[in-house]
Amino acid sequence: MNKTIAIAIAIFALGFPQSATAWEGMCRVLEDDRGGRISKLESNICEEAELEACEPGLGYARGAQLGEHTWLTRIAMQNAGLGLEWQEGPIVFQAPRPGVQPSLQNGYYTAGENFRGTELKSLEPSDAGRMYAWTRRELTIPEVSEIADGSSSFSEYILGNEHCLTPNIRSATLAQLNRCHTFEGHLSAINSTHWPPLALEMYKLYHRTALNIADRCKKMKAALPLGADHVHGYMLDLAKSCEREAFAHQSYASHFLQDAWSSGHMFVRWGPPSHGATPAEQFRETIPAMITGIIHGTKSVTHNDDQMCMPGPRRPGKLDEVVLWRNGVGPLNAGGGDLYLRSCEERKNNAEYGSVTQGSELTIQRQRMITCLAHGFREVYDAAQMAPDQSFQFGPDTYEIAPRDPRYSESGECWNQRVTNRSMMLGLGVTKFGIVLQAEDYAAPEFLTRFGLDYGAIEAEDLRRLGVSEEVFDQEALRLRYVLGRLSMIYSARAEEAADGTSLAQMVIDDRRANAPPDEELRKIFGRYRSGEPIVDWNGAHVEAIKKDEVPFFEKNDLTSWESSARMDAECSIDADCQAGELCDPSIVDGDGVVSRCIRHEAPLLRAFRAAETVHWCTHDTWDELNAARRACKEGQGPDACDACVAMVLPRLRNACDGGMQGFPPSQRTRLGSICDHYQQSALTLHPDPVHAYVHVPFEPKDGEDLWAATVRAAREACLAGPERLPPTINYNFDSEPPATAQTAGLVGNSYRFAAMCGRADDSTHWHRFRWPGGQGDGTIHINLRPSTYNLGGGGTEPAYPYTAPVEEISLAVFRGPRCDVSSDLLMEGVPADSDGDGVADTLRIPWAVYDQTPEEVCIRITAKTTTVRSGYTVVISADPLF
Amino acid sequence: MGLQRRARLFGAFSSFAISFALVACGSTCAGEPQPPAPPLPRDLPPEVIASFPQNDRGQPILHSTRFAGEGSLRLVYDRDLDDPLARWGQCLGRVVACYRTNEGPIDGCIELIERCADDRGGEGCCPAQCIDEFRAKNSSGASEKEAIDASFVHGGCIRGFREQIAAIETEVEL
Secondary structure (H helix, E strand, C coil), X not given: CCCCCCECCCCHHHHCCCCCCCCCCCEECCCCCCCCHHHHHHHHHCCCCCCCECCCCCCHHHCEECCHHHHHHHHHHHHCCCCHHHHHCCCCCEEECCCCCCCEEEXXXXXXXXXXXXXXXXXXXXXXXXXXXEEECCCCHHHHCCHXXXXXXXXXXXXXXXXXXXXXXXXXXXXXXXXXXXXXXXXXXHHHHHCCCHHHHHHHHHHHHHHHHHHHHHHHHHCCCCCCCCCHHHHHHHHHXXXXXXXXXXXXXXXXXXXXXXXXXXXXXXXXXXXXXXXXXXXXXXXHHHHHHHHHCCHHHHCCCCCCCCCCCCCCCCHHHCCEEEECCCCCEECCCCCCCCCCHHHXXXXXXXXXXXXXXXXXXHHHHHHHXXXXXXXXXXXXXXXXXXXXXXXXXXXXXXXXXXXXXXXXXXXXXXXXXXXXXHHHCCHHHHHCCCHHHCCCHHHHCCEEEEECCCCHHHHHHCCCCHHHHHHXXXXXXXXXXXXXXXXXXXXXXXXXXXXXXXXXXXXXXCCCCCCHHHHCCCCEECCCCECCCXXXXXXXXXXXXXXXXXXXXXXXXXXXXXXXXXXXXXHHHCCCCEEEEEEEEECCEEEEEEEECHHHHHHHCCCCCHHHHHHHCCHXXXXXXXXXXXXXXCHHHHHHHHHHHHHHEECXXXXXHHHCCHHHHHCCCCHHHHHHHCCCCCCCCCHHHCEECCCCCCCCCCHHHHHHHHHHHHHHCCCCCCCCCCCCCCCCCCCCCCECCCEECCEEEEEEECCCCCCCEEEEEEEECCCCCCEEEEEEEEEECCCCCCCCCCCCCCCCCCHHHEEEEEEECCCCCCCCCEEEECEEECCCCCCCCCEEEEEEEECCCCCEEEEEEXXXXXXXXXXXXXEEEEEEECC | CCHHHHHHHHHHHHHHHHHHHHHHHHHHCCCCCCCXXXXXXXXCCHHHHHCCCECCCCCEEEEEEEECCEEEEEEEECCCCCCHXXXXXXXXXXXXXXXXXXXXXXXXXXXXXXXXXXXXXXXXXXXXXXXXXXXXXXXXXXXXXXXXXXXXXXXXCCCCHHHHHHHHHCCECC
């Protein structure tokens, strides 16, 4: 190993704060995180609150995010007209919990276990097979804008940082897992997504997801039934959850827009968005990351003011030390960035350059940044509204954009700001050297080529253990110095020749070609492979990878392609058994059991936002999954398991007897109370008519409860009843012709039971066909029809509650098959009878004897005698042996 | 006067001045070339060093990150570093110093750069070979930047430099 590379004994970096990322994220431990966290924001940023910092990784996902990103997002939301409820309430995971008080709570269902034997509760949202515990999770929408610095995707954060979704990174031990989620550990090498042009692609990914979710929220509101309908309130709560999900994604997107407005990020950089396949490649990627860090500024590491994030000159009056930016050929503006958002103690008397938000010279940067951020939120807000308020005025921290551009937050005015060539030179240098140097010499080659790499691990063998040979280490240490020397030469020259140009920030040397693609000389400054491809390319080379979903740990661009189902052929025991972008989930329902299978990482996100994503779950929850939740409830997994089951069953609960109502016209289906039916009616669900997605339970209000309370009770009773056999596919529509084939399902014990047909239709004749299997000896077949009140909701001018027709108004007839010809095959007609001995005929009855062992195929016709009759009924077909 | 306005005025003035100088002078400007700014000191003052964290060799740690999350990968300033690459940096620094003292072409200033004792290079100087190479390229029609790249930046004029960086400049395959 080269002697210039000092081997130190101490692992020094453990004492360092997190290295510079962008606007500084500040995760803090809050003992009681119920509300009020935003009030600690200002004092925390200036380190007056003295709150305990979070442990990295797992701790990060469990702490409060009280840094500069959160501050900016809050102000942006304020200027976008989103009130305190949106800014300060910990509402990201707020969802209605039917039958639980209070009805709106923050959290989602998990397995209720501790993570890997630690004392930390797992935050991983569970699939239906293990939704045993409601896990509280409090997070405000502004805080979401900070998490991209501690998790590689929104999903990873929702998973509690309990999985490392970035490929090629070891995460078997807790220490390795935590490193996956720290800037110093692994994130710094791949945070090229926080610089343009990749930052714009990241913004588009999450902003457009937010817009698409918001559009769905609008449709969920459009699907709301009339205000008097019993599901109206719950569906409104679901739509509000949807809006929270949309704004949470916008907040995540805002991180990248905020980064683009930190002067320390107003340049394109080198580096990929994901790790290389081998440790050697990954080590090479740390070198451009380190050089980017040098340019960006090192205050978070050294605590020293260091251009280019610092507003104003380091020395009073030295205006040539001021970092400047401009958009295209627009005017020059003073800039500032990370760790300089607020004028804390040491800068509060600096009225001109105290901070980005309080320095008078940084007004333009501040206004433009807040304007872009506020427009981003407003674009999502407008997408979620039935009728956007065109007269809305943005807040006082913005400037007016006229005419309004509905895609303003993605426009060049929000993304093309670049620092000047002189600022790039200042950034490359070490500002603190200014004690002995002029600003022009900060980045002098004489100094930069004497920068050595000092690896804090103990011996070379430690590097080898990590997969980096001494040869590779020496090579990269040399590369660092060489690249710094060349950059120093280029930057220093350009800073003199075209100080106010912005070509260097575009990785272009000559300002006459400022808008050209990056120069090969700069783009390939880290060397190239024999193929000619750069070892480490500029980050813009990876734009297409994000557009095409080729970075597996980012959420997919197309919301409709988010998959919650497991790959059932992908058995797993750990994440490494799964493909990139997947994790191993032990809560997958398979038949009557629960197994481990690989799932896409969007699945936990969909689970955490189950209420907001009801439209998705209406068509993705399977019958087995519903049964798993019902089984968990029945078998005593605890009250939360039953609540989880209710949350699953409720949206698909039809006040009906069986799936026969699927054949009803949609307008009649929605009248029967299923929320999924309402969405289906509004063309919101993704798949047509998923018969088995519904749970059919006939119920009526009782004991003074209203219809909604009865609905929730019915859902709970269904859960407590446990699993249900897959119901037959039955078309109970009022067919004028007998079915062509027999219904073979419905045999229970020695009887057939056709549950009640509910509701009415224009044709008042209804047919059943069934096949008596025979072979049971001689006996009597009984067909009993009893009218019932099941499933007759009111609506419009109709009676508010069910109506039961007397048996006199119903005709029951049996025809012998196989043709069931009405003119020739009539076997018998029903006779009114009193089944309960109260002297009132309440049943139509047809008994007939069978004397052979052969199967008997018959048809039953039920007809209303007048067109105004509507009634539910139950038909029970049973047999009594004669001998 | 706000910074933006001052900066705009300065920018406009400097652009005008550069344009004027280019039109009026070209590479044979009548103005006397200014010598490069003085060489920079190798040592940093103790108060500068003290303002940074230091490793066990007393070197200031200017930046820090990790690889694979273990140990720390630290960028230090090593004032004792003296190899062909460091001497190449010394020579590049002299060219940069010419930019500081001259507006427009710096070919005249380059002629005034301190010559090192031999082709190994040294502190605050360039080997004469580098300047000769620059002159040859510049006079053969290459632009000033091309001539600087082919001589000083290429570094073939500094003994041992090309050999030292061969490992990183040649095409590699992992």
